[in-house]
Amino acid sequence: MLIVQKFGGTSVGDLERIQNVASRVCETKKAGNDVVVVVSAMSGETNKLLAYAEHFSKNPQRAEVDMLLSSGERVTASLLAIALSEMGCEAVSMTGRKAGIVTDNIHTKARIEEIDPTAMNKAIKDGKIVVVAGFQGISQDGNVTTLGRGGSDLSAVAIAGAIKADLCEIYTDVSGIFTTDPRIEPRAKKLDKISYDEMLELASLGAKVLQNRSVELAKKLNVNLVTRTSFSNEEGTLITKEENIMEKPLVSGIALDKNQARVSLVGVKDRPGIASDIFTKLSNNSVNIDMIIQNVGHDGKANIDFTVPVNDLADAKKVMDSFVKESEVDEVSYDENICKVSIVGVGMKSHTGVAAKAFSVMAAENININMISTSEIKISMIIAEKYAELAVRALHSAYELDK
8 A cells, every 4th residue: 555644743742752653654664555754843843933033023024934934844854764764664854845745835825736746756666765844845936835734734635645645644642533622522422434524624613633725635636534643553533535434423523613703894885896895805815714794784884794713813904904994994893702613514414403403502501602604514603712612512412422
């Protein structure tokens, strides 16, 4: 088999853990598999490098931030290659550039455009383990870029697709995908299998195990993903096509996302195209919009509420200030003390009453719902952050996910 294995920051957190990873990778190779390993920076390294940059500038140039941050993964990749070679498993480390990962030019949030696997394929053919520095690539004009949060997962999935790997294993500090965060609800159960679409919803809704862009890419490239722990030999969770899952539960999981802020626009000028102008300008400033509610306020003017990731709030404020200045919007307020709780499951497609039960649970717990968004396999609710864990536990119990 040709296997891609990705190890996150906690899995390579110190020299002893890198040694453990080397042992696991070497075992996989000696079992007769070809292996490509993708690594993150050692845990805490990225934050340390960012702190160094912020010592000199509160707003460092993004191209320089990419150059700086990409070094973290390179350190891990070279150390792991050294450890593997010392164990008798010949290995070669590669930067994103050497691995052929070409991205667009958007620094700190780059998207992979193509991968030229020539160098990796040659090393694999020569019997070597390839260790790739994750989270990074090279832009068309030759600059180092990084892929944003969860970028090493993205590197691993993209590489798995490019080299036509049989399996892509994502190793983290948790043993798989659970029905909800076990730290909030200790009775949460680990799932054996989950569909791409369900995982995509859970990842985009704040489940920290996998980043949504990597799941999206796995679905697009038809890469079988397994997420498992690097600290034991416990089986993980397979993320695959829906048709590969025989029994489809009504609800697979409850997700919680605390990285949410609400933007409320009051008195939005009544003219054709105003909403388009607002959201286009937000998009042009790389602000991700999640949920949107619009209603007509007083004097024919509209009120618009929407949510953005907390990290995008500063950019959103700049955009909104420009609309207030131009008298297109009367007033803007912001609320960071909110969260999004969501119910996900492919079984919802063929069952009624899932939403009604969720709303009844919230009412019974005296939790006010500020915004609601639904899809074929998801119901999301914006509530006050102080009720976050109560809501998760109540919903988990109501849908009997602990059974």
